[in-house]
Amino acid sequence: MKLKNQDGQIAKLIELETQRQKETLQMIASENHSSPAVREALGSLLTDKYAEGYPGKRYYGGNEFIDKVENLCIDRAKKLFKVEHVNVQPHSGSPANMAVYLSLCTPGDTIMGMALDMGGHLTHGAKYSFSGKLFKSVQYHVDEKTYLVNYDEVEKLAKEHKPKLMWVGFSAYPRILDWKRLGDIADSVGAYLAADIAHIAGLVAGGVHPSPVPYVHIITTTTHKTLRGPRGGMIMVTKKGIQKDSELPRKIDKTIFPGIQGGPHENAIAAIAICLKEASLPAFKKYAKQILLNAKALAKALQEYGFNIMSGGTENHLLLIDLRNKNITGIDAQNLLEASGISTNRNSIPYDPAGPFKPSGLRVGTPAITTRGMKEKEMKMIASWIDEVVANPKAAKKIAQEVKKLCKKFPLPK
Numbered sequence: 001m002k003l004k005n006q007d008g009q010i011a012k013l014i015e016l017e018t019q020r021q022k023e024t025l026q027m028i029a030s031e032n033h034s035s036p037a038v039r040e041a042l043g044s045l046l047t048d049k050y051a052e053g054y055p056g057k058r059y060y061g062g063n064e065f066i067d068k069v070e071n072l073c074i075d076r077a078k079k080l081f082k083v084e085h086v087n088v089q090p091h092s093g094s095p096a097n098m099a100v101y102l103s104l105c106t107p108g109d110t111i112m113g114m115a116l117d118m119g120g121h122l123t124h125g126a127k128y129s130f131s132g133k134l135f136k137s138v139q140y141h142v143d144e145k146t147y148l149v150n151y152d153e154v155e156k157l158a159k160e161h162k163p164k165l166m167w168v169g170f171s172a173y174p175r176i177l178d179w180k181r182l183g184d185i186a187d188s189v190g191a192y193l194a195a196d197i198a199h200i201a202g203l204v205a206g207g208v209h210p211s212p213v214p215y216v217h218i219i220t221t222t223t224h225k226t227l228r229g230p231r232g233g234m235i236m237v238t239k240k241g242i243q244k245d246s247e248l249p250r251k252i253d254k255t256i257f258p259g260i261q262g263g264p265h266e267n268a269i270a271a272i273a274i275c276l277k278e279a280s281l282p283a284f285k286k287y288a289k290q291i292l293l294n295a296k297a298l299a300k301a302l303q304e305y306g307f308n309i310m311s312g313g314t315e316n317h318l319l320l321i322d323l324r325n326k327n328i329t330g331i332d333a334q335n336l337l338e339a340s341g342i343s344t345n346r347n348s349i350p351y352d353p354a355g356p357f358k359p360s361g362l363r364v365g366t367p368a369i370t371t372r373g374m375k376e377k378e379m380k381m382i383a384s385w386i387d388e389v390v391a392n393p394k395a396a397k398k399i400a401q402e403v404k405k406l407c408k409k410f411p412l413p414k
């Protein structure tokens with residue numbers, strides 16, 4: 001009400017976006033619906049407080065309660081992910097990754113990561129990102145036939161280039177990574193190994209996906225994808241990390257502040273603490289399990305309609321669809337689906353002949369629709385709509401109405 005009176009334009013846009021989220025299916029694999037408790041903390045007065053530094057060592061007064069919030073958040077993250085040290089201040093995933101680079105490497109050092117068009121993230125050494133500009137980036141790929149990470153190539157490249165830092169993790173890879181093998185490769189060349197679990201953090205926390213903890217030195221994550229918190233980031237140091245370099249926690253903390261950030265967003269940190277508490281409850285385990293069941297059910301149903309699911313299926317929350325046999329580009333499919341009330345994103349597929357601007361693929365994820373309570377039955381319905389509109393674009397309007405009806409039955413978290 002206050003917002004409406006003070007700034008009608010923004011109030012209206014928030015209302016429209018709320019309506020869009022309520023009446024359509026959010027199937028962008030990196031998105032989710034946070035709980036009202038998380039959003040309450042985000043909108044709290046904590047947003048007004050400056051707290052440069054760390055609990056007990058702030059550069060401003062008045063942080064008695066803020067320190068408690070941040071300590072709670074750190075303790076919950078340590079317990080949930082079973083790690084030794086956590087920095088909860090990164091404003092998001094990319095700054096978290098930047099802090100890891102600047103803690104361990106100097107510009108010009110060699111780093112390794114999965115190529116962007118193979119499913120890796122920009123910050124894993126892509127040439128458009130600071131990570132590819134500041135460092136000598138060696139990129140690994142997936143196998144051309146199986147679309148699984150080519151571990152032999154990773155090993156060969158690591159031995160040849162001796163990277164200082166290796167990244168494992170992804171934004172668009174539907175399979176479980178072999179953490180142990182990757183850990184052995186990094187160890188064999190003395191590299192630091194960082195796992196970026198931004199996409200799968202909620203699956204790891206929910207116990208339905210193997211944790212990289214025993215095999216890597218550092219873990220970074222966002223907090224807003226499968227973990228279902230506010231937008232934010234965390235950097236964790238494992239026992240193995242401390243054994244390799246006891247200075248790692250100090251180096252990372254110093255890089256975040258004063259290295260690359262100023263005041264932490266304590267309202268977001270409070271909201272992260274809440275999502276970590278939520279993620280430690282039995283209901284979250286059930287949720288994480290259902291994300292996987294839904295992704296598998298969706299993949300299977302789409303395959304039955306003749307869609308080509310890269311790597312033959314999924315072991316996590318996302319699927320990558322190769323649309324070439326359906327004679328439609330990723331962008332056209334994204335737009336058609338959007339007109340049908342199904343929000344997805346176009347994506348390059350590995351070895352995409354079409355290039356990055358009109359890629360041949362579509363990335364689809366189940367975290368948000370699972371939060372709404374949807375199950376395998378609804379996945380079948382969604383697959384049938386995807387099939388219908390790709391075959392007949394004129395069906396979009398009718399499907400959008402059916403989607404709206406389904407969404408009404410599965411409201412956003414209240």
Ligand SMILES: Cc1ncc(COP(=O)(O)O)c(C=O)c1O
Nearest residue numbers: 092093094121170171196198222
């Ligand atoms: C694997 C991975 N790492 C890092 C990020 C960056 O996160 P943010 O967008 O919060 O900077 C993403 C975002 O999609 C991601 O998928």
